[in-house]
Amino acid sequence: MNEVRPLTWRNVIGFGLGDVANNFAFAMGALFLLNYYTDVAGISAAAAGTMLAAVRIYDAVMDIVAGRVIDRTSTRWGRFRPFLLWGSLPLMLLSVAVFSVPASWDATDKLIYAYVTYALLGTAYSFVNIPYGSLATVMTQQPRERAMLGASRTIMAALTFSFLALVLGPVVRSVSGAELQTRLTQFTLILAVMGLGFYFFCFRSTREVVERDVERPALKESVGTLFSNQPLLILCLIALCVLIGYFSMSASAMYFARYVLGDPKQFVSIIVITSLFGTLVSAPLVPMMVGRIGKKKTFLFGLSMGVLGFLSLYFAPASSKIWIFFSLSVAAVGVMIPMTVMWALEADTVEYGEWKTGIRIEGLTYSFFSFTRKCGQALGGSIPAFLLAASGYIPNAAEQSAGALLSIQQGIALVPAIAFMLAFILMLFYPLTDQRHAELVQEIKDRRLRR
Template sequence: MKKLSKLSIVGYGAGDAANNLAFTTATMFLLVYYTDVAGISAAAAGTLLLVVRIFDAFADVFAGRMVDRTFSKRFGKFRPFIMFGSIPLLLLSVATFSVPQLGESGTLLYAYVTYAALGLAYSLVNIPYGSLAGAMTQDPGERAKLGSARMVGGLLVGSALGIFVAPLIKPGADLQGTFTTITLLFVVIGAALYFFTVMTAKERVHRAVPNVSVRQSMETLKGNKPLLMLCISSFFFLSGYLALTSVQLYYLRDVLGRLDLYPVLSIIQLAATFVLAGFMPRLVRTIGKKRVYIYSSVLTVIGGAIIFFTPAGQIWIGFSGLVISLVGVLAVNIVVWALEADTVEYGEWKTGVRTEGITYALFSFTRKTGQAVGGALAAYALALGGYKSGGAQTADALFGIQLAAGAIPAVLTILAVLVMSKYKLTDAMHAEILTEIQARRTSGEAAASEAAPESASEAAPDAASEAAPDAAGKTAAAAKPLPTSTN
């Protein structure tokens, strides 16, 4: 198979840039918008984030089932969802950041409905988008490049938000007008980016598309222990990351008193992303994806400890902790998508059934659940400290912010590392699995071609259609266990 072109890699990255016009805008600013613009209390906002994001996690499973049962001859398995779901997603982002004043109950109800609708629309676009990488290539190095492109696309958007939008979030500003203008602009930009992705990031790993039952999907997931370990670890990691992201602006503005450093932080993140993306494929080949994940997570723990224990007003020490923590997050978020793609082949090797959509959906489900917990923990930490919008914060309120930005992410990331240490699907083992899968496919195709002439001569039209899956099933049943690599 030919190597991926640069255009297809860039096109894939453009898709995550479009995704993050909705997703990162929400993770960075929605809690601030709810507390400081819509007038929703921190505790109520925390419960809202928890409930809606858990609903969103179940929406991922629904989307995964749809993906596994859908195929278009023209656009393939995944791109139709991106093409037709992108505009509703972007328009719902506008609605989410346009909360009207309908009284306490009415305002809260509107926020619940619009954010839940946004989450469902995001699932119907992001699940196929994430699964697309596994259908573009099976090469670990190229998958690392796609993961890097995805991270670059997302961070370009995140950096732009940090540089141009975050400094505007200050008392007395017309924040509602700001968010309305920005989200409307994102509809236009996002539509163009999604179109570019659909036209350039095409499926190249061609396979038969079986009608996968719910039972087959569940059996595939049940035997996929690497996926289970990755999901649990990602749950803890994302919980910590979302706690930090949700209060990052509060930390710079209220604890360090330097909201003007937000653009600087965004520029550092952007530069770090390009550096990491450049040498990540080589790093993966040298030490493996698992070790990259664990070592990067340790950086996040160190940064979180610095954030929590640094007294308010110690600007550069606290800022350094923030940088260290986020660099670790960047590296993990680059490599984690390649790890998820590897678990798809592991599941196929174990069961003979390939289920990209439901596998990605389960992975995304646990990540979304982690995001729900992390965002809620951050909001509850603000409420615990007695945070009040629009003025100077008390010492207790500052402690609540540091708790959410530092201690909670550090503790949860330690748990993520402990779980990931049990992950057994090394890169060497994955390479052997790919060889085994390819041998099965070759054997199955040969059996089908031999059965066809016999079927015709005996005038038994159903024989050929039954021979191929039967042969493939026998080949799968004869698979030998692979050695567990220690690399």
């Protein structure tokens, strides 16, 4: 294996900007899509929840398809980077389409439109996000540099979440009906143009340097490598739990601000705390903590903070804003630490699979990881919808019943607390420490030199 030069800040920042473009499609859905479907498009909460769950599971399957296609792709620009160009235009256009449900259509036609456009968006996202995420595995094999790449994309994603909440949040709470629909269409068009520019910069500023012995592995070899990768399988279960908690919180934030806190303006505060504050605190900590105690212990530390923060939030009275926002701050750091370390852990599992079988499958490994993440997103984003539907939630009502208020609190706090507890238990059994990963990389290098 040839020695490669260290990553530059251009590499790290350029990689992170790719996640800004991703989140122009992804974060918009996480923050506003459920609320848009129920309160603007006029789709019932139960129907919207079912649709989001079904399409996100379909998206997860498409990730596997995309990973297989990508692993068998080879161009003069590399294996992964070209997809940032080829897939960016349809992805950005579809991100506009999902927020453009025709107001004049009847309920059935609106639901069909939502299914079709959201499914197409998910397909396009798979063929951009899977190669994007796989880039980190071929840009470097150094633990600290991988932590820096993970921190970069986490910071960029948090900044994007906060930007969208600050800019669009006030519009959503103050405008309704046809005017809101017009504003959303205009806003998503602007984001689409910006996203194309960020994808191009990511393409130009990243590189693929890690070698692969088998250029186009057969399906049987790839599947065998995938399912013999014990660290990956455990990490996928952990990611499933973390994403259930995170997306349950995100999908509940607008409802929590409007009905529990009684002030829709607090939605922006919640997103700034959970995304921006959590990231700004955790991102500089993660590379330092990884260097001192390793990725596994850093991950466990973050999960424990998440559990404490969410439990505190669940029991906080609605009248105590200090208690609520302190709990959210603790939970936010607890969320963002594992969310940052997760990307570096996934990259490490690629080397484990290569060491185990001699087959390196970055695309399929990341796509399987993404498959479980999207299942977590589907469940986490849909659980609040089902809780609302079961509690008798009434869209746009001035006040909600006690049962509806409880369901909102469960969605934003109790569900994430339980999910993070499960992730903590699973992480105790994760076997691939930093020391073991370094040994595997050296063994792969020695094996290649002996050939």
